[in-house]
Amino acid sequence: MMLIFKLAWTQTLNLWRAGALRVLVFALVLAVAAITAVSFFTQRVESALNQQGGLLLGGDLAVMADHPIPQAFIKRAQTQGMTKIMTYEFASMAIHGELSQLAEIKAVEQGFPLRGDLTIGATIGEAGQTVKAAPQSGEAWLEPRLASLLDVKVGDEVEVGEHKLRVGAILLREPSRGGDMFSFAPRLMLNAADLPATKLIQYGSRVKYQLLLAAEPKKINDYFLQTKAELGRGESIEDVRNARPEIKSALDKARQFLGLSAMVSVILAMVAMLLSSLPYIKQSLDTFALMRCFGARQNTVLQVLALQTFLIAFFSALFGSVLGYLAQLGLAKLAGSLFVDALPPVSAAPILVGFAASIMMMIAVVIPHAWQMRNLTAINILRRETLAQPISTQAKFLPAALVMGAMIFWQAQDTKIAVYTMLAVVALCVVISAFAYGLVGSVQRLFSLTPQNKTLASINLGIQGLKRRAGLSTVQMIGFSMGLMVLMLLALIRGDLVHNWQASLPSDAPNRFVINIQPAQIAGITQFFSQQKIKDTAIFPMVRARLISKNGELIKAAQWEDERAKRLAEREFNLSWAATMQSDNRLQAGRWWTQQEHGKPYLSLEQGLAKTLSVQLGDKLVFDIAGNLTTLTVTSLRKVEWDTMRANFFAVTPPGLLEPYAANFISSFYLPVGADAPLNQLVKQYPNLTVIDVAALMQQVRGIMQKMSSAIAYVFAFSLIAGVAVLYAALVATREERIAEATLMRVFGASRWQASVAYTAEFACIGTIAALTATIAANFLAYYISANILNIPFQFNLTLAMSVMLMSAIVIPLAAWLGLREFLNIPPRQLLNSI
């Protein structure tokens, strides 16, 4: 065994010194670095998101119910040794002297919040301090708006139910409220120990009971799965993953894109590996043939090869992982303070993934040759003879193709993307072969028509090289083309993604919502807005309605498997009415109503909702609006860009239909962060209004967009390097053969010019065909990904396409010529000796 290790070790070192391994190892290191860097980073982002989700939830997991939490759930948490506390939320009046105000009461047990913190202060205006604590028994913490409405300050007393509480602090920030945009009343937080004294929770009270839990991820996951299966009516369980949908959606897109970039780096690196493995295999085979001549047994040779493969994979993975780790530090720095605090530390998992990938890739490259070598005699190998029935080229690349496929699936984490990526790769190969074949044919015909000329003859000779080396040229073109395609694809989508993100959330997107506006207040509020020079302040009506039946069939929550459908069927809808469709909505089916149709019982639904509830155009939905049953016909389906943060509605009717019902109005507008003076004035003037401030949230979303696009550009660099590696490997793969060819041409009297012309002509063709296919493929893919995955509009970029074509028709042959140039100046005899 020691001997085998020694042989493998020396041989690996020799191959490295001889240069046969360099491109291969470079490509492998690059692939591992790309995999580990993105894996490290996304894992850290994921756990940061989970941490933040935890902050928003106040724990790792929340079991919620509209009745006391079943004892079985509480016991389970106890037996599993989880930290648990209860919270109770309900609406009630808070009274101070003559003033009273409806408040969202939240009673929390000692220990709240299990995750994250609260910000409290002594007065309304201050920055406050963060605390990880709940109000003491006998104390209440009030949100600034409530304190201002009740005109209380710290030390005053407020009455909640039958109990009096001392105002202990002003509750300036409660993260666990952030996601709950439409809680109507301001918050009053008290200690759960005081709850009985308030006598507010009686039989029939509408209380949101919440069991908050904290534990290590595995316990949480087990608890989640067990409990979810046992949930009864009115019970739900929420974990950190869905605590913040609007940020999650932005991050998901970015994460998908990061994964995609890493995936293409891996594909490219594997192509580079395959190409650069040719010289490595050749040199290894020479050594093995000699070993066999000197009497080494078949098994010994295979063992040395296996160990050598492992050594290369191991050291490449080691180096790649270190590089990946360093690269993710850069990524994390770019992502900066996207999340609450610094990103959580890295885990070891990506390193394992990197090692596994490295070993798999190396095995895929080596195994066909090892397989073939099994049956070859030493003289076969020395003479470079293959067997009477050698394995086909397809079989030679099959393991690599399989590993590549597995990598694509693993990196994409989405069957659809993976399948389409693979189809694209296959299509690329077919198109390239067709182009190459067509080009060689037409050039041949063209040259038969042109006058005789030495340069033209050299060009022709070069182009015929495509045919002579059909297999290798195709592989080279695929390599070049994939490199270019990926770079173009990234350029296309990244531009689209960033552009679309910025467009979806302009800097003046609404960041304050005012709800509970009464019809009589509309005129006054509109005037207030114009006095304050607050622009873009549409006011939308909302009428509460419950869905009763669809096409004559009663709607029952139980009829849906889907949780969301169940919830939608159970809860009340906010119906709105509008004469024209909102600018950020897009009609997907049917048509918007005309002015003549105002007052008709029509309904426009958001398409996601329609899909969830299986509603189609023409369906008749019956709504219970304030006790009246109203039948509405679905006449259109809309796509709503929820990311724009504007007020939007699932269900909209024409004007002239819902006006008789009691409506509440909502408005949204933009105010710079911190510019709250007009808001306080508004609330003072209309105390019934509820203002929801999402400025901080939006700033965070915008921050994520900016930083994520830098992160994407960063990962893009990996693909760029991998693309260059492919180009280089493709050149290296055929370098020896081309030097031999150029040398012989010179022995037969070709000038350096002729040799250069023939050589560059061939590579100009390779470059042009590669660029052409890359452009077509990249645009198709970009279109598909934009339209179906990222949900962003696609625009063909002619300048990019033209530049890529021009560049590759010039740069690729130039690079190839530079690689060969030095050999054109060496006397042919020296080269003849070495080839």
Added chain:
Amino acid sequence: MQQPPIIQAHDLYYEIFNHDNQLRILQGLNLSIATGEQVAIIGSSGSGKSTLLSLLAGLDIPTGGSVQIQGNVFSGLDEDGRATIRAKTMGFVFQSFQLLSSLTALENVMLPLQLKNHPNAKELSLEALNKVGLSQRLQHYPKQLSGGEQQRVALARAFATEPAILFADEPTGNLDNATGQMIIELLFKMNAEAGTTLVLVTHDIHLANRCQRQLNLVNGRLEEVASA
């Protein structure tokens, strides 16, 4: 009447440096070969036969002295100038065949003709391959051919351009006796038909004896060997 010399070498030196050691391979060598002559250069291994051949063919440059081909002095020409002369006047047969593995037998033969932009490259190549008896193996790649067949392709390639001079470097060195003999017969037959000047490097005395003149390379100089 004595033909004018087609190849002349005057005071030829060739030195290589290996780890500070100067190795003098050719030392003031003089040579004159007449048009249509068949000359064998013999010598022990490492005596510099192949080096001399490369210098005569302009594949390498001497450290000193000059080589003239049909009156053109090689030393005054750059690499491309020498290539032009090779294209016009020379054919080659190598010990290791030097066929391009990516080309078929036919394409290998066509290569030097295509470089000259010869209008009948294909026809001439077919004819040459026919002469060496390989008209059935036109589309075969070198690795599908035996050593003897590969050398026959090389012969066809060498004669297809109808060169004035044929340089052959150990043309049978990689072949067994019987195949070697067959290649030699073919070489001399084609040479006689074309009237080409033949410069043949070999260590095989029987092969050398087939030539009109034998020159022995000893200590970097040539010595005329009296015909047996």
